[in-house]
Structures are given as C-alpha cells and as structure tokens.
Amino acid sequence: MSEVLPVALRLPPPQPSLGQLLTPKWRGALARSRSEERGRGARLLLFALVGAVFWTAAFGICYRVLRYVSTQEIGVLLASKMLGIIFLAFTAILLLSNIITAISSFFLARDLDLLVAAPVHWFRLYLAKLAETAGHSSWMVILIAVPILTAYGMVFDGGMLFPFVVIAALIPFVLLPATIGAAVTLVLVNVFPARRIRDLLTLVMLGAVAGLALLLRVLRPEQLARPEGFQSLVEFLELLRAPTNPFLPTEWAADMIMNWLRHVADPLPVALLYTTAGAFVILGGWLHGRLFRDGYSKSQEGSEKFVRGVTWSRWLSRLAGGLSPARREFLLKDVRLFFRDPSQWSQLILLGVLLVVYIFNIQSLPLFSGEEVPFFLVTAVTFLNLGLAGFVLAxxxxxxxxxxxxxxxxxxxxxxSSPLEFSTLLISKYWLGTVPLLVLAVFITVVTNLLLQASAFMMAVSVGTIILFTLAAAALALCFGAYYPKFNTENAAQIPTGFGGLVFMMSSISLLGLLIAIEAIPVGAYLRAQQFDYPFRFTPLLGLAGLSVVAICVATTVISLRLAVRRMQALEE
Amino acid sequence: MIEVVNLVKRYGKFTAVDNLSFTVPPGTLYGFLGPNGAGKTTTMRMIAQILRPTSGDILIGGVPTWEKPQVIKQMIGYIPDRPYVYDKLTGAEFVRFVAALYGQEGNTVERRMNELLEVFELTPWRDELTESYSHGMRQKLIIASAFAHRPEVIVVDEPMVGLDPKSARTLKDLFREYVGRGGTVLMSTHTLEIAEGMCDRIAIIQRGQLLAEGTMGELRAQSASGDESLEALFLRLTGGLRETTMDALFDE
Incomplete structure (x- = not known):
C-alpha cells in the first residue's frame, strides 16, 4: 500500500449519479423484457392487442363524452371539473400504492443492504428510491391517463405542444404522492416493524377499496341520470365554478392543463405545482436524513413470531385423517400458509365485498318493482346472470x-426431491381451491336466481352449468398457473397479473361463451314453449346440447390437470 | 451406493457437467470439491432428481434413478445450499411436513423430530414461524428435516455455510455417526480442512469434469505430491493462485 492518509483528513468519495444508482432497476427491467422466454412473441402481441383495445375504448368513451360536453354552454367548466375529479381519483390510487411500494423500495428491497452499506449520501439514496417508488406506483395510472388526456387534447385543440404540457403537469403530480407515501412509510416504520406495517397497510388499503366500492354501490349513481335528481340548475353551476379545493395539487394540475386548452395564461397553478413538489421533495429528504437509519435498522428486526391457527389446524388435521400423511400435511400446509399470510387471506375481504355488490346489483334490477316485465326478459336476465357469475368465478x-x-x-x-407424486400435489391444490369455489358458485347462482324469481328449469340449468364450469375453470387456472409460474414474486396478488393470468382469463371466458352458446339451444326452446304456451318437451337436440356441455367441461378439467402434471414434471426450478 | 455414469448436463450451449463419472461406496463420507461454477450443485441436484440429466445415468443402490424414482427419492435426504423454507410454518410444522412427504407420520416422527431439534438446539424455537429464524437456524432446520425419514443416503450441498462453530461440530459428529452406522454421505464443501479431516474419499471437479478421485493418500499418489495438504493439492489441480494478479490489485 502507498502512503496512508489519516482517516480524519480523508474526503468523502465521489457520489454515484442517480442514473448509476437506478441502473440495476432499469437494466433488470430491460433484461426481463428481452429475455428469450417461450412464446415471447405471442405474449407481446397479445399484450399489444389488449392494450390497443383498452386504449381505444378509453379514448373513444372520453372523446364522445368530451365532444358532447364541449357543445354545451358550460362545456369547458364541466370538462375542467371532470379532469379535477379524474386527477383526484388518480391521487387516491397513487397515495395508497406509493405507501405500499415505499415500504418495499425503502425498507424491504433486496438491494438495500448493498446500498446502505455503500458510501452513498443519504439524500442521493432518497432521490433514487423516491424515483423507484414513483415509477413503480405511477406507470399504470399514467397509462390510463394517456387516452383520457389525448381525448382532451383532441377535443379542445391542444396543439402540438399539448403532450409536453401534460408531461410537465404529470411529473410534479406523480412526485407529490410519492414523497408523501415515502414520508408516511418512514414515520410508520419508525413506530412499527416494517413487516407488520405492510400487513397493516394491505388491510387498510383493502378496507379503503372495499369501503369505496360499497359506498359507490349504495349511493346508486344510476339515479343521477334521472332528471328529477337536479333540483336547481343555479346550484349545479355554482358547484361547477368553484374549485373542489383550491389547496389540492390535483386542482393545480387540472388547471395547468385546462388553462393551456383554454388559452389562458395563468402561471399560478404551474408555480404552485412545482414549488410544492420541490418543497415536498426537500422536506421528504430532510425527514429521510433524520429517520431513515433508525427505521431501516428497525425494519431488519421485525418478523412475526405470533403463530396463527394452531387450534383449527388440529381440527382440520383430524378432519383430514382419512388421507395419506403426505396428502394431509400438504393440504394443511397450504391452508396454514394461506391464513397466516395477510396478503393472501385479506383478499377474502374484497371477495366478500364483490359478492355483496353483485347480489345488491341483481336485487336492484327493476324487474319486479314497476310495470310487469315479460317472462322472456326475466329468463334472458337469468341466463345472462349465469355468464356474469361465471366471469366472477373465473x-x-x-x-x-x-x-x-x-x-x-x-x-x-x-x-x-421427495417421493411425493406431482399428481398428488396438484390434486390436493385442485380440491383445496375448487371446493370453496364450488360453494361460492352454487351460493351466488341460487341466491341471485331466487332474487330473479327464476323458474325451476332455469335454476337447474344455471346450477348445473356453474358447477361444471367451476370444475373446469379451476383446472384451467391450475394448468395455466403451472405453465406460467412466477416463482420469485413475494406477493401472491401479483402472480395472476402477468401474461399467464391474462391467457387463463381469456380461455375461461371463451369456455364460458361456448357453454352459453350451446345452452342457448335448450333455453331458447324453453322460452318458445313458455311464450306460445305449449309444453316443453325433451328432444334429442336438447339431450345432445346437455351432453356436449358435460363432455366439454369434463374434458377441459381432465386435460388441464394432466397437462399441469406433465408441466410440473418437466419443471426445472 | 451412488454411481454416476457419464453424466452430462447442458444449459443451452453451456455444458455445466461434462461426462462425469464417479462412485460413492456405501458407508462412505464422500467429499465433492471444486471451484465455484465447477458443476457440483448441478450434479447434486441431478442426484436428488431435481434436475434432469441431458445424458448419462445415476444409479442408487444399483438401480437407475429413472427406473424407480419414488423409491430412490425415499432413500435420499437432500440438503440444499440455500435454506429456503416456508416462512409461515413453524419449525415443528416444517419437519412434520417433510416427514409426511416421505410417507411418515405419528408418534415415531414426533419422537424423532424432538430428538433432531434437540440435537440442533432448535427446541426453544420449534413453535415459532421460520420467518423469524436466522440463516443458520434455517440451515439446521433443513438438515434436521432431511434426517427425519431415516434416509440411507444424504446428499448435502455446502452444509457448513451459516453454521456457528458448535453447530458445525454437531453436524460433523452427526455425519460421522451416520456413516459409522452404514449411511452414505455425498457432501460438497469449500472448507478444505473439513473435507480433509472428515471425508473417506474425495472427488475434485472443474468445468464439469473429474480432475481427481480417491482417498487422500490416493490423491497424493495420483498427483505425486508427497505430503501436500488438500488445500495445496486442490489449488495445484485447479490452476493455483495467480500471484501476478494480486500484485496488480494492490499496486497504485
């Protein structure tokens, strides 16, 4: 070694740039997108197709609405208000997702040990992690915003520079919730261990979403379409003119965009947006400098020691006593893991809300409340309900x-490495998933059919079909899950969001469509019989239709399970 | 007990294991050495039937693994290098689960589990979720669970990583006792002193190929190296240290 400088005299090393700090992230994303996985071309094509359909639909709807609104006298006001509301909704989503993402990127990410141990200045680390958090949390919102804002630009003649105005408005707009999310997380982690916080926040988020869904449903927004809903036009206009809240950055971002579209030169929203975002980043950085070291240290300590479900485990073990030890323990293991992982069991809350909203929707149908609705329509709705229930189950x-x-x-x-056969493993997983799904399927179908006052024939067709479809859809889910596994994902909720999940949904919806198309034959015959008041007779064609449905579902179930077993056998971690 | 015959494993154009053959006699503690990326883990994962060989055969007790995969898996206890366990199971639940995978249950398993957890000093943590375990505790839990079904062969990849000195000593004693009672252990390790002190036979591989195989005496005779230590022998066989590179590293 050459001359050694005393430590006290040494200067800090040159700092890596933000780009360098973020290199592993964008390089990783790039490598993932370039990886030569099987069926990558088809995957990209399908994603592009789905994306194009979604964007076209979102753009089309927005364009039509804005076009209509722009012809009205209060058009610009209304459009401005709508943009404010859209941005407000985006902010709510961004805040929640930023808090959840910030916990991972600031406290639980695998690269943190390396970064924290390196001589990287805390503010640089904060900026890098803030950019990562904002990027992860906001890309989906931005993708949704693109067709909406394009429609605004086209309807109100935004011109060539409009995209740049939008980008300029969106940067501070997404940065603000990211700084707030990071700050909230920082404070919470200093109070509770990070692993518990994530569980807690998952629950809070689910509760918020569930509450919102329920609230929206109970408010019955369809009533707004009724003219008697508007009591005073003046009141309505006053409400439109007043900003929702002049202190909300959503209003500034909306104003910045609308001012451009209205050719109004008002620098105030721009100044407010940028100075606030800048101030928040600096304040967030300051807070990070004060609290991060302690918080990070705490986040490394917290893991759950409380063991949930010891008593019911024993009961279930006794209940499954007839099974072989491998099957029984495998089943128990899956049940334990599910109920001990809040990211898993908490999804049941959403499921419950979905169920309530679904049944509430069916009950709200104006079939039996006013004039008498023809029997034909009631049967058609019952039949459509079968399709909807099938979609929900998929x-x-x-x-x-x-x-x-x-x-x-x-x-x-x-x-x-164990002698457990993959077929045993998959059958265990299949029944563990299918039995609750079947109970749910029969419950939804019977309750909604009772609400719809469906005939015995329609009840039998619906219940039979939904049972067969559930058996097949669960097998398809297992099969596609085996073909497109995500072994490195920590959050179970993210697993079905990829290509495999999309292909599964498309396959099961196609299957559902096929079943409904085949069943249209007996249901049509039944309807004609009811309409013209002659007895409904069993014909060979009806028998063939019924047999086809059974054969298709059984074949789908068996083939899917066999393919899944074959795939598992071929898997090499 | 374990016969590896002309084993090949290719990942695309890369050959991880290249025509490898060696035999582990019954009742032997067999050391499997090689530099990083030599193909040790790949070979052991093929023996444990996690990976499928591109070509070649693996025989356990004279039977090819493909002929009776379930029976052969039942004979093996595999201990991987990375201790991945189910975070949301307790230590006891995990051992019970692994024993059940090998078709064992009941009081015998409970008794054996208690003994194994006691040996590895995990009893105080047996009813806590494994997510609160340290790396070493997870490693010990996996080792304990591999012994739960009384395997005839133990295939163990880097068992000492993460273990404290006391646990490492316990493991060494356990392996010696197990081999003394007729069990067979195939162990990969980078700790050459351990290999030299514990193993009856040693194989050294590099780039997926066998460089040398035999007892310490046979290895020395093969390489005409007199009384050389295993470390010196290993370094010489695998290419030695590049001292010029070191100079370059520390020159300003």
Whole structure:
C-alpha cells in the first residue's frame, strides 16, 4: 500500500449519479423484457392487442363524452371539473400504492443492504428510491391517463405542444404522492416493524377499496341520470365554478392543463405545482436524513413470531385423517400458509365485498318493482346472470387457484426431491381451491336466481352449468398457473397479473361463451314453449346440447390437470 | 451406493457437467470439491432428481434413478445450499411436513423430530414461524428435516455455510455417526480442512469434469505430491493462485 492518509483528513468519495444508482432497476427491467422466454412473441402481441383495445375504448368513451360536453354552454367548466375529479381519483390510487411500494423500495428491497452499506449520501439514496417508488406506483395510472388526456387534447385543440404540457403537469403530480407515501412509510416504520406495517397497510388499503366500492354501490349513481335528481340548475353551476379545493395539487394540475386548452395564461397553478413538489421533495429528504437509519435498522428486526391457527389446524388435521400423511400435511400446509399470510387471506375481504355488490346489483334490477316485465326478459336476465357469475368465478379462480403452483416457489426443491407424486400435489391444490369455489358458485347462482324469481328449469340449468364450469375453470387456472409460474414474486396478488393470468382469463371466458352458446339451444326452446304456451318437451337436440356441455367441461378439467402434471414434471426450478 | 455414469448436463450451449463419472461406496463420507461454477450443485441436484440429466445415468443402490424414482427419492435426504423454507410454518410444522412427504407420520416422527431439534438446539424455537429464524437456524432446520425419514443416503450441498462453530461440530459428529452406522454421505464443501479431516474419499471437479478421485493418500499418489495438504493439492489441480494478479490489485 502507498502512503496512508489519516482517516480524519480523508474526503468523502465521489457520489454515484442517480442514473448509476437506478441502473440495476432499469437494466433488470430491460433484461426481463428481452429475455428469450417461450412464446415471447405471442405474449407481446397479445399484450399489444389488449392494450390497443383498452386504449381505444378509453379514448373513444372520453372523446364522445368530451365532444358532447364541449357543445354545451358550460362545456369547458364541466370538462375542467371532470379532469379535477379524474386527477383526484388518480391521487387516491397513487397515495395508497406509493405507501405500499415505499415500504418495499425503502425498507424491504433486496438491494438495500448493498446500498446502505455503500458510501452513498443519504439524500442521493432518497432521490433514487423516491424515483423507484414513483415509477413503480405511477406507470399504470399514467397509462390510463394517456387516452383520457389525448381525448382532451383532441377535443379542445391542444396543439402540438399539448403532450409536453401534460408531461410537465404529470411529473410534479406523480412526485407529490410519492414523497408523501415515502414520508408516511418512514414515520410508520419508525413506530412499527416494517413487516407488520405492510400487513397493516394491505388491510387498510383493502378496507379503503372495499369501503369505496360499497359506498359507490349504495349511493346508486344510476339515479343521477334521472332528471328529477337536479333540483336547481343555479346550484349545479355554482358547484361547477368553484374549485373542489383550491389547496389540492390535483386542482393545480387540472388547471395547468385546462388553462393551456383554454388559452389562458395563468402561471399560478404551474408555480404552485412545482414549488410544492420541490418543497415536498426537500422536506421528504430532510425527514429521510433524520429517520431513515433508525427505521431501516428497525425494519431488519421485525418478523412475526405470533403463530396463527394452531387450534383449527388440529381440527382440520383430524378432519383430514382419512388421507395419506403426505396428502394431509400438504393440504394443511397450504391452508396454514394461506391464513397466516395477510396478503393472501385479506383478499377474502374484497371477495366478500364483490359478492355483496353483485347480489345488491341483481336485487336492484327493476324487474319486479314497476310495470310487469315479460317472462322472456326475466329468463334472458337469468341466463345472462349465469355468464356474469361465471366471469366472477373465473376471476376468483385467477386470484386464488392460479397462483398456487407459483407459491411453492423456492421450496420447490423440497417437493422435487421427495417421493411425493406431482399428481398428488396438484390434486390436493385442485380440491383445496375448487371446493370453496364450488360453494361460492352454487351460493351466488341460487341466491341471485331466487332474487330473479327464476323458474325451476332455469335454476337447474344455471346450477348445473356453474358447477361444471367451476370444475373446469379451476383446472384451467391450475394448468395455466403451472405453465406460467412466477416463482420469485413475494406477493401472491401479483402472480395472476402477468401474461399467464391474462391467457387463463381469456380461455375461461371463451369456455364460458361456448357453454352459453350451446345452452342457448335448450333455453331458447324453453322460452318458445313458455311464450306460445305449449309444453316443453325433451328432444334429442336438447339431450345432445346437455351432453356436449358435460363432455366439454369434463374434458377441459381432465386435460388441464394432466397437462399441469406433465408441466410440473418437466419443471426445472 | 451412488454411481454416476457419464453424466452430462447442458444449459443451452453451456455444458455445466461434462461426462462425469464417479462412485460413492456405501458407508462412505464422500467429499465433492471444486471451484465455484465447477458443476457440483448441478450434479447434486441431478442426484436428488431435481434436475434432469441431458445424458448419462445415476444409479442408487444399483438401480437407475429413472427406473424407480419414488423409491430412490425415499432413500435420499437432500440438503440444499440455500435454506429456503416456508416462512409461515413453524419449525415443528416444517419437519412434520417433510416427514409426511416421505410417507411418515405419528408418534415415531414426533419422537424423532424432538430428538433432531434437540440435537440442533432448535427446541426453544420449534413453535415459532421460520420467518423469524436466522440463516443458520434455517440451515439446521433443513438438515434436521432431511434426517427425519431415516434416509440411507444424504446428499448435502455446502452444509457448513451459516453454521456457528458448535453447530458445525454437531453436524460433523452427526455425519460421522451416520456413516459409522452404514449411511452414505455425498457432501460438497469449500472448507478444505473439513473435507480433509472428515471425508473417506474425495472427488475434485472443474468445468464439469473429474480432475481427481480417491482417498487422500490416493490423491497424493495420483498427483505425486508427497505430503501436500488438500488445500495445496486442490489449488495445484485447479490452476493455483495467480500471484501476478494480486500484485496488480494492490499496486497504485
């Protein structure tokens, strides 16, 4: 070694740039997008297609609405108000997702040990992690905003520079919730251990979403479409003119965009937006400098020691006493992992809300409240309800059954090296997912059909179909889950959000469509019989339709499960 | 007990294991050495039937693994290098689960689990979720669970990583006792002193190929190296240290 400078005289090393700090993130994302996985071309094509359909639909709806609104006298005011409300909704989503993301990126990410141990200045680390948090939390909101803002630009003649104005408005707009999310997380982690915080916040977020969904449903927004809802036009206009809240950055961002579209030169919203975002970043940085070290240290200590579900585990163990030890323990293991992981069981809350909203919607249908509705319409609604219930069940299978193979994740070595047959594993996972799904399917179908006062024939068709469809959809979910596993995801809710989940949903919806198309034959015959008042007779065509439905569902179930077993056998971690 | 015959594993164009053959006799503690990336873990994962060989055969007790996979898996206890366990199971639940995977349950398993957890000093933590375990505790839990079904062969990848000196000593004693009672251990390790002190036979591989194999005496004779330590032998066989590189590192 050459001359050694006393430590007290040494200068801090040159700091890495923000770009360098974020290199692993964007390089990783790039590598993932370039990875030569099987079926990548088809995957990209499908994503592009779905994206194009979504964007076209969102743009089309916005464009039509804005076009209509712009012809009215209060058009610009109304459009401005709508943009404010849209931005307010975006902010709510951004705040929640930023808090959740900030916990991961500031306290739980795998690269943190390396970064915290490196001589990186705390403010630089804060900025890098803030950018990461904002990026992760905001990309989806921005993707949704693009078609909406494009419609604004086109309807109100935004001109060539409009996209730049939008970008200029969106940067501080997404940065603000990110700084707030990071700050809230920082304070919370200093009070509670990070792992508990994430559980707590997952619950809070789910509660908020569930509450919002319930509130929206109970408020019955469809009543707003009734003219008697507007009591005073003057009151309505006054409400439109007044900003929702002049202190909200959502209003400044909306004003910045609308001022451009209205050719109003008002620098105030721009100044407010940028100075506030700047101030928040600096304040957030200051808070980070004060609290991060302690918080990070605390976040490394907290892990759950409380063991949930010891008593019911014993009961379940006794209940499953007839099974072989491997099957029983495998089943118990899956149940324990589900109920001990808040990111998993908390989804049941959303499921409950979804169920209540669904049944409430059916009950709110004006079929039996006013004039008498023809029997034909009631039957048609019952039949459509079957399709909707099937869709809901497919979505639930995507959330609960699809991830089950991926959840074996890093422990797959244990299963692969043990004499447990993959067919045993998959059958256990299949029934564990299917039995609750079947109970739910029959419950939804019977309750909604009772509310719809469906005939015995329609009840039988609906219940039979939904049982067969549930069996097939669960098998499909398991099969696609085995073909498109995500072994490295920590959050189960993220597993079905990829390509495999999308393909599963498309396949199960296609299956549902096919079943409904085949069943249209007996249902049509039944309706004609009812309409013209002649007895409904069983014909060979009806029998063939029924047999086809059974055969398709059984074949889908068996083939999917076999393919899943084959795929598991071929898997090499 | 373990026969590896012309084993090959390719990942695309990369050959991780290249025509590898060696035999582990029953009742032997067999050391499996090699530099990083030599193909040790890949070979052991193929023996544990986690990975499928591109070609070649693995025989356990004279039977090819593909012929009776379930029976052969039942004979093996595999201990991976990375202790991934289910975070939301307690230590006791995990051992019980692994025993059940091997078709074992009841009082025998409970008794054996208690003994194993006691040996590795995990009894105080047996009813706590494994997410609160340290790396070493997880490693010990996996080792304990691998012994739960009384395997005839233990395939163990880097068992000493993360273990405190006392646990490392316990493990060494356990392996010696196990081998003394007729068990067979195939162990990969980078700790050459441990390999030299514990193993009956040693294989050294590099780039997926066998460089040398035998007892310490046989290895020395093969390389005509007199009384050389295993470390010196290993370094010479695998290419030695590059002292010029070191100079370059510290020159200003």
């Amino acid at each position: 979505a639930i299978a995507a959330r609960f059954v699809f991830p089950s193979v991926s959840l074996e994740g890093r422990q797959l070595w244990l299963i692969q």
